[in-house]
Amino acid sequence: MQHSKLSSHVSSMAIIRKRIFLLLTSPPALAFVPAFSLAAFWFGGEGALLVVAALIPVIYLLFGGVGAAVDHLHSSIITRHGLLRRGPMAERCEAVFTEATETGLDSCIHVIEIEKFSELVEQYGPAAGDTIIQRIGERLSSTMRDDDAIGQIGDARFAVCAHPVRQLSLELCIQLAGRLQSAAEEAISIDGTVIYVDVCIGFYQQSRAPENQGSHWLEAACIALRSAQARGASSIRAYSDQMHQERKTRRALTDDVVAALEAGEIAPWFQPQVCTDTGRITGFEALARWTHPIRGVIPPAEFLPAVEATNQLERLAEVMMYHSFRALKQWDAAGVKIPQVGVNFAGTELGNPRLLEKIKWDLDRFELTPDRLAVEILETVVTDSADDVITRNIAALSALGCRIDLDDFGTGNASLAAIRRFAVNRIKIDRSFVVRADRDPGQQRMISAILTMAERLQVETLAEGVETVGEHVLLAQLGCNHVQGFGIPRPMPFDQTLDWIHAHNAKLNDVPQILQTRRK
Secondary structure, three states, X not given: OHHHHHHHHHHHHHHHHHHHHHHHHOXXXXXXXXXXXXXXXXXXXXXXXXXXXXXXXXXXXXXXXXXXXXXXXXXXXXXXXXXEOHHHHHXXXXXXXXXXXXXXXXXXXXXXXXXXXXXHHHHHOHHHHHHHHHHHHHHXXXXXXXXXXXXXXXXXXXXXXXXXXXXXXXXHHHHHHHHHHHHHXXXXXXXXXXXXXXXXXXXXXXXXXXXXXXXXXXXXXXXXXXXXXXXXXXOEEXXXXXXXXXXXXXXXXXXXXXXXXXXXXXXXXXXXXXXXXXXXXXEEEEEEEEEEOOOEEEOHHHHHHHHHHOOOHHHHHHHHHHHHHHHHHHHHHOOOOOOOEEEEEOHHHHOOOOHHHHHHHHHHHOOOOHHHEEEEEEHHHHHHOOOOHHHHHHHHHHHHOOEEEEEEEOOOOOOHHXXXXXXXXXXXXXXXXXXXXXOOHHHHHHHHHHHHHHHHHXXXXXXXXXXXXXXXXXXXXXOOOEEOOOOOOOOEOHHHHHHHHHHHHHHHHOOOHXXXXXXX
């Protein structure tokens, strides 16, 4: 009992000391130090001033000034989970890189990230997320040696830097990555709930560094991590020279993309869409291509991230619309009938409150009716949109008379209600359902189910990614209205479209009359 009272008394004194220290060392209190010194000199002369000057440091030390300062310094370096923060971790990595380079030893950095951590926090709560970070940090620490550095460099991202050793092969780095991943992915029990996490890992071996600079080391491991994440959950990737070149290429594209848009290097190529019943051309889809003066034609998958990074998605949409409307006018002038052109719109463009106004202006400028434009929107954009600007824009475009195509159907989770709510005219069946459909009964059943649903909803269908005659024939037999893909043919620049249209129409005119009669 007496021991308990003594402990309580000691604890209370520690709290009082801490509060007094905070009071004395807080910015408002420190602002009064010159005033105290001046008052001491005014009333007591130089002697009093010397006493005050001597007492202030003593008071600071008595009330834990040094310890508190050390604690503050420690907290600025170490997270509350006991791991190095990003800044100190980066400095430690540079020091290890320098040591390994100067001594001829080898080291490596592994960067580990918990996949879909924000979803875990949303599902289980912030406290559970904090526990997950703490447990994984502890497991990573127990996997490594005492002199290895471990830091938390993001909300759900960790870095592990191995102390330099004499031998460290690529195989050993991969084995270490496997151990770190196994430790991190062990089940975590929180309040009786078992939680499983997936982590991706990217690592960078010091001896394989393309640049002899420690400042790039941690960044390169993060690049390897992004490559691992692109391959799917629980992936591990080592930094390579190819990633180094790809990174330089992406930076170059980002630097050049704005000028390319203004110079007309980025423009639509057109891929035809044909009716499975008559074989007639029912439209074209405009697909962005960058004709680079050095690299040649660059597909959108490579340059669209650069467009997004430079906030040029809306400008790209303007360029695509302008060239698409111009193509329609030129086809009309050449006497060929092309009912419509499909232009892809992402969430960024659809979120522009002035989108309807801009499209109306462009249609009037080219003297085109709204039904000549097919607004192609991703299924995920429709799903994620509630009663907001995107929803209102889609509804307004439909009311204007533009056709609404739901792209990549089947890969997201758009509801049937969303199809009706947005007055979708046509669903585009994703290529993943079309590939090898003529040889895979499972694919055929999926396509049949989509076609049956579309027929009941009175919505047209178009199959994307048709590459073989067998796929084309099967889709026609199942009742798909339109097809598009490399087998129809590949996308082409505008100046090649007229020749292809004339050649395609000439083939249709050569069809025997008996087949045309049977189709009637």
